[in-house]
Amino acid sequence: MKTVVITGSTRGIGRGLAENFLASGCRVIVSARSQDKVDEAVVGLQAKYGADAVAGLRCDITSEQELSELWAFASERGPVDYWINNAGMSIVRKPLAEQSADDLRRIVDTNLTGLLLACKVALAGMQQQGHGQIWNMEGFGSTGQTAPGMAAYGATKRALNYLNKALQKEVKGTAVQVNTLSPGIVVTDLLIGDYDLTSSEWQKTRKILNILGDTVDTVTPYLVRGVLSAQKSGSRVAWLTGRKAFWRFLTAGFNKRDLFAAYDSSPA
Numbered sequence: 118m119k120t121v122v123i124t125g126s127t128r129g130i131g132r133g134l135a136e137n138f139l140a141s142g143c144r145v146i147v148s149a150r151s152q153d154k155v156d157e158a159v160v161g162l163q164a165k166y167g168a169d170a171v172a173g174l175r176c177d178i179t180s181e182q183e184l185s186e187l188w189a190f191a192s193e194r195g196p197v198d199y200w201i202n203n204a205g206m207s208i209v210r211k212p213l214a215e216q217s218a219d220d221l222r223r224i225v226d227t228n229l230t231g232l233l234l235a236c237k238v239a240l241a242g243m244q245q246q247g248h249g250q251i252w253n254m255e256g257f258g259s260t261g262q263t264a265p266g267m268a269a270y271g272a273t274k275r276a277l278n279y280l281n282k283a284l285q286k287e288v289k290g291t292a293v294q295v296n297t298l299s300p301g302i303v304v305t306d307l308l309i310g311d312y313d314l315t316s317s318e319w320q321k322t323r324k325i326l327n328i329l330g331d332t333v334d335t336v337t338p339y340l341v342r343g344v345l346s347a348q349k350s351g352s353r354v355a356w357l358t359g360r361k362a363f364w365r366f367l368t369a370g371f372n373k374r375d376l377f378a379a380y381d382s383s384p385a
Contacts, residue, residue: 118170119345122146122191124178124235125204127158129305130254133337134201139166141345146191147173149204178204178231184238196246199344200239201298202232202253205273207307210266221269228273236284240293248292251284252344253277255299285351294350298340301357302330304376314380323377328369329362330376 121138125131126147135145139162147158152175159173172194176187191197206227208220236251243249257264258271259278284295302308304326312319336356343354365372 118195119143119198120146120191120195121199121201122148122187122197122239123201123203124148124176124187126201127151127154129307130300130303130333130337131201131203132158133333134203134341135162135171137338137341138199139170141341143199143345144170144172144194146187146194147171148176148187150175150177178202178235179226181234181238184235188238188242192242192246197239197242197249200235200243200249200251201344202235202239202251204231204235205254205256205307207270207310210312212266213268216269224269225273228270229276232277232280236280236295240284240288243293244291250294250296250344250347252296252298253281255297259299288350294347294352296344296347296350297353297355298344299353299355299357300336300340301355302326303336304330304332309377309380327374327376328365329357331356332376 119142121135121143123131123134123138123145126135126145127149131147131149135147135158138145145162147155147162149155149158155173155175159171162171172190174187174190176183178184188197204227206224208216208224232253236253239249239251243251255277256270256274257267258274261275263271278297281295281297288295308326308330312322339356340354343352347354
């Protein structure tokens with residue numbers, strides 16, 4: 118039974134990944150900043166997949182100590198085969214000049230410093246045990262996309278790809294791998310949380326997202342299959358490829374979707 122640690126896995130993409138790793142026969146360690154949320158997720162997942170298959174521990178990824186405790190907690194159940202860095206945050210979309218210094222510090226501390234610390238802890242553990250794969254989660258900006266109001270978030274995600282390439286050189290010649298997950302546009306609270314759903318801007322954005330976006334239940338099975346089949350460092354599992362995006366726009370007139378009905382009842 119392979120052991121998978123997933124940060125930020127009590128909801129959204131992380132929870133979907135947990136479900137699909139469990140369905141594939143893996144043991145999963147879930148984590149989030151709230152122990153109550155972790156306990157709730159563990160109870161629900163154990164009811165479906167069994168008590169031996171799921172465990173969880175609170176972990177704030179900005180704390181090296183808590184990350185080390187998460188590694189130790191997972192290692193008690195066997196070698197950590199996969200460590201998925203999914204935890205992250207966004208802030209309200211607005212020009213950088215209007216962002217608060219506190220919000221800028223929070224997003225960098227979580228999305229970049231937290232990622233660095235998590236990779237540091239996981240790399241040290243995997244080097245000691247002799248193997249393992251680290252998977253880092255891309256987001257808007259990772260491959261160079263830019264948009265007004267997304268300077269801070271996009272900058273942290275752009276840094277992720279530099280980090281991956283640097284770490285892939287550091288682990289070269291070892292049995293430790295550093296890889297990339299690219300979920301595309303997935304409908305979660307994180308995605309829409311920084312929009313004013315009553316604004317005209319949201320109505321315009323919503324039309325595009327309904328073409329390119331997908332649900333957690335659609336995307337996460339594909340990502341998990343890709344992780345479990347990856348054999349080498351530098352692997353990238355991407356859901357929304359350029360070809361797929363082109364086809365979505367080409368057929369948008371014949372494929373009407375509303376992925377946001379649960380959030381906003383206005384017409385798409």
